Amino acid sequence: MSRRPSSRYSEMPMRVTDQRTSLLNATPQNKDNVFGKLNIPKPQSTTSERRTSFFGKGIGPGGQRNSMFGAYGGPEKMKDPRPLHDKAFVQQCIKQLCEFLVERGFPGSVTVKSLQSPSTKEFLKIFEFIYTLLEPSFQMPTAKVEEEIPKMLKDLGYPFALSKSSMYSIGAPHTWPQALGALIWLIDAVKLFGGLREQSLLFSDFSDEPCDIEDGAEYNKLLMEYCSDTYNKFMQGADTFDDEDADYVNKLRKLYNVDEALLQSLQEKHAMLMEHVERLERESQTDRLAGKRTEKLRLQADLQKLQNYRCTLEAHKTGLENKAAVLAEELEAADMQLEGLKQERTRLQHILENQKFTPADIERINREKNELQQTVHSLNQSLEEAEQLVWNEEVNLSKAKEKAEMMVAEYNKLGRKLKLIPQSAENACGHDFEIRADYSATTITQYKTQIQNPLKNMMVDVEDEYSRLTNVKLSLEETVEQVKSNIFDKQNDFKHLKEQIRRVDQQLEHDMQEMAQEEEKWAAEVDSVEAHKKRLEKNVMQGFEESEEELKAAQQQYHVVVQETNEENRMVSKNLTDVLNSAANHLCAVEKQCNEQLKRFGKLKEVIREDEADMKQLTDLVDDFIKKVNNI
Template structure:
């Protein structure tokens, strides 16, 4: 802790040294007495200074007077306004997935109350995005509550107040989960998470240094510290005036005195450095091990296994239904087999009776021939029946194979239908385009009438949805045509006004040429004044010896005037920014209200003519005044 404070001491001292070589950028401020007015057609608006660009105040305090003024340039506030481009690859899918994993880990670690899934974070709804934003922002402000109305205006305003460097438009809040909108919203959430982590680290740092900062009022701002700092400043500044730029001996002695004042323990610092090095190596090792993101891979495997389990369950249910159908067919075949067996038993019994009758009676040759003929006929009948039975079994097998193929094709078509329905957000019933209707077709529903009724119901809902989409498409087409007509009308109006602006610019150019000729004439007069000033300078050298007694007072007045000049310069810059912003708003309003623009341009033209004439009169009056002053100065010099 003491070592960190020592480094802050040396760093702040180097930033307070005055420049030995003159800065050209500073000379630009002192050599321009008045700013140029922006030409019409080119609007120069000052670039707003970022609040994060301010330097941290060192713990020595702010000392900006005399030679210890910081080496800063006052010209950093000028520049045109430009939209900052987001350098993050938000359109890269791998980077977006990395940001989604980071968001998922943060919400899981902090105990997000809502449900989190990969599908939700791939394309969340506006309501889910608002919940995540509110949860993350509460890490910064636990008392924060997002209003129920106008959320699309509140969230961009909050990000702007937090100085988010990029623009999150109001229209993007209406469709956060869209592919072209979600990466920008995700980038804003990641930026907010980084701010939360920075605030946590700063609060932890304050806790680490709290024991040291308790007596800061007694040591850092005490008399001993001030005496050491003043002695160090006197020594270094005296050597700096003599021409030296490095003060290693003074720095070392000053650090030793500060170590004695703060009771710095070198052994403790060395042990803390060794401990910090060991912990850093351990953190690097753990980071290398965690690069594979095992938790996310396990979660993805779990999701895949869950989907496989659902598929197996659906396949099992289909098999059970198929088994029930086969059992029904088997029961039917069993009944048929029982009837066939009973018929066979009856035929056997009849055959036995006939054999008994045949054995007990005598047959004539005609009877034997008749019996043989009937036997042959019965054998032919048995053969034909056996063949028809085999054909029926083969036909049954072929029908079962065809049924399995048809069922497989139906399942594929049903899968494609469900996939297309999910893509169109028609499934489940709580989807965006489902409107509470169930568009899912379940396989192996009992009865053909229920499947036909379910199919007709889904077809009616889909026809209604298609008609609604066609009506919306026609309405948007009509709106597009009307907008194109209004755009063409506006373009024609803009062309007319641009021609008027060209005429006004030509008039302004002529005025500028006239102004340049006047400036050349003034330059010739300045040369004449320079010759006169040379003679006055000779008299000034003679008088300079007599006015040395008021030199100290003049230096003090000069310093006060310089400070006043800096204040006036800052006020002038602020006024210039305000005027530039007002001009920007005026030109924006002029694009929408063309009739008011014509009147404003006419007033502005007359005002420019008045200003030019007034400037010429003021220059003449100033020249006359300078001549009178020169004459009085010469008379005083002659009298002396």
Template sequence: LGFSFMICIHFMTNRVTNTSSLNIPKPQSMTSERRTSFFGARTVGASMPRNSTMSGFGGTEKIKDTRPLHDKSFVQQCIRHLHEFLTEQGFPGILSAKMLQSPSTKEFVKVFEFVYRQLDPTFEMPNSKVEEEVPAILKALRYPFVLSKSAMYSVGAPHTWPQALGALMWLIDQVKVRSNQRKQELLFSEFCEDSDNIEEGAEYNKLLLEYTAEAYSKFMQGEDTFDDVDELFISKLKKMYNVDEALLASMEEKYRILSDEVERLEKESHTDRLMTKRMDRVKLQADLKKLQSYRSNLEAFKGNLENRASELSYELEVTGSQLESLKREQNELQLLLQNQKFTPADVERINREKRELQQTITRLSKSLEDAQQHQWMEEIALSKVKEKAELKAAEYQKLARKLKLIPVSAENACGNDFEIRPFECGPGSMSQHKTQIQVLLSNDLISDVEEENSRLANMKLSLEESSEQVNSNIMDKSNDLKQMREQIRKVDERLDSDMQELAQEEQGWAAEVESVENHLTILEKKVTYGYDEAVQQLKAAQQQ
């Protein structure tokens, strides 16, 4: 059906429902439910533009959704209505307003299945292809707008959730309409038999279609009242439902006669003073029994209050004794705190010694770095001296080669080894070189070489001794440093353990004091409240 025809059906259905001329309403069924459409807050009347024609019944133009689905306030209002509906109907899952702001596809399908089951309790959502099933269900229910299959893949997106929310609101309206129709069916089901067969038949459909077409034609021509069409339709409905007007008139007359009789009897009962006094006597006797039972209840309640007051007084005494013991324990703990082993002065002294040891470690570390730097410089100087000795030896070897003293097979060597090998240990080698050089070379050259070798040997020995001294100093300092670190570690561990023990003891004392104070406050409040309540109830009982 086109959009104009759906407006016509909606308008004429409301006209039939609101008609007061027919005392027996027509029955409702699934066919009438399918004829009801949802158009939001659209009104039909004199203010509606009537520029359409009857040719609109066969149109296939898509309907534009006029609801402000992209308005945030409207969307929030729809979400509130959806939340209220799901809460009232007993939604089984976890329900929150935050979840309805941007639900997932799984959550939307679960909500849709729950709402649709209000229309069809036997419905079961398939496990696969739910993206195709939901639009197909809406299309089968004649949802006037389009919910695409692609929108089901991202229902919670800001651009698709308003459309899905609009579909849910339309479905909820269908559920409400169906529930109202069921109530009407239950209310008026006794007035006619086999009404479903009448409404589902072709005769009823033809009659309703004729009435709808004629009334809508007059409405499009500018008329606002359809009394003649309504009267004709009502008369035809009476014939269809076999309404006996004579029986209705006789039943109304019988109701009037019975009403007059009841009114007369009520007036006579008011004029009969003896009956009135007897009724008053019965009422007073009933009131007396109630007062006696109430008095016995008050006495029992008074005894309960007295027992409760005695129990509260005993509990108050016990609480007072517990409070005194806790106060004594608090005083003992305070004395223990004052007489503890480590005082704040001791803690300050330990911290001061710790700082001094750290300064000593820093100073020794700096001395160690200086000694290492000095050792490095001495090693550099020794390497330079070695390089010089090697250069001298190389010059000697070069000069000896020029003089043909080396190698052993040289011309002037005469089978003697005049080659000087650097860093050869032992006095025998040096004396052998000296003897050979003294024999073969001049005295001056021999003395210079000897002095230079002796000087270099002495320098080497002195450097080795200084290096050994520096290494021994480094080892001593390292051992001292390790001992000081071990002492510092022990002092820190002892300080930390002492501080932790003090903190734990203070926390325990504070927690115990706080719990005792809280318990005392609660007990005082309970005692005061119970005593005041008992006094008020006793006063009320005495007054009564």
């Protein structure tokens, strides 16, 4: 059991309901999963009458299941369901192996590139390093490694066969994926047993330290009893475990002192909360969000309007404050004038009280008083008219000032557009043509002397340049007229060329029609050739089949001929001496004949030289004749 991964390896479809999983997870479990990544094969079809166990023979319906803890071995060899011939899967396994070796501190240098096709020596080092993680006292055998490694994997419970011949060429493309799959399985086993070593004892009843119920001995004991009972019944052919599930739940309730009333109330509360959540989810959250966004935009628009209105009010307030200041000054002056008038009135009243007036004086004073009142009234009217006139003049002045500012801004804009402003502009020539917001008489006079004279000079230069460009324009217009006349001539030539092209197109169309007719003829010939080709292919296939039959017959006769040949070889070996003697005699005769032929060949060379001279004369005559014919 210490060398088997704790999982179900049966290839049969699981007919047990998923309620067992919920029962196993009825209480919180350890976060560290001790069951490593297992390569579980794909289940066979449920319609099959025979099901194959992961480590044993097939069983029929209701038969005994072979335990996964038994030794592997049987007449049937399991096929590895992993896609070991898939390049992507192989690269993933190589990356996983490389990361594991680097993480565990492999003594050698290992990279993904070096693991694409490792040598047998590298494979043995990697296998020894991983196996020592399972058994620290392990030492790699020095003899018959190709037999020991598959045997060790088989003892560990590796469910797939690793052939002995594959160990001789471990880095070959057809053998490395199987070896890589075995290393990945071994890595999973290392992770599994590493997790088991890190965990505490399964039953720690003798431990005096207090422990949590969820990870304590009582819970582990209940879980192990439940798994043992259900697995024993499962191996006997059972697929439902209702009694064991009910018993397990009752024991868990007793262990955790479950309050049924509290549990029921919590379930009702959970149901109410779920209904509330569903109701909230059914509400159109999107519409509410859109409404809120619309309201936000509307409030932002209102805020912008309020800010603009506030700015307007502040400007109006500033204007009113300025007017109030002016009115305060006027009121202060009026108060001072009123104070002076009161003093004058007091003085006059004192004089009036201290003096004695005659009726004539009183009449004269009244008359003067009326005249003074009329004068004051006329002066007030004049003052109002003057104030109205001053207000109108101020309004006109502000309008004129605004107009002047607009003109100055337009002037400055035009100056920048013409590259006259600033002073360092391209066309400024070092002059400052910019007008600033200063409207005093001296400034205006300065602007006239500063801007008008350079502008006049520049205008004179521009007029000269304009006249020069006008002359250039006239010359260019004459050139354009000449070019137009040339274009007219070229157009006439173009018309003639188009007429020629039309004729050529007609000729081309006629030639194309002729070519189409020829192509039709060629197509007919090609069809006939294709038909002839098919007939030939048919004859060739028939001949090929006949040749195959003859080959089979020849192969059957070959064995008979081999036996006859062996017998003839025995007879030939007896006569070999006579043949060699005859061959030696024949060789002497051949050498003699060769010498005679060499003498004859020397004579033939002399004859050939004479013939070559005659052939040269004939060649010269033929060349002369060809030249005469060509001249004719």
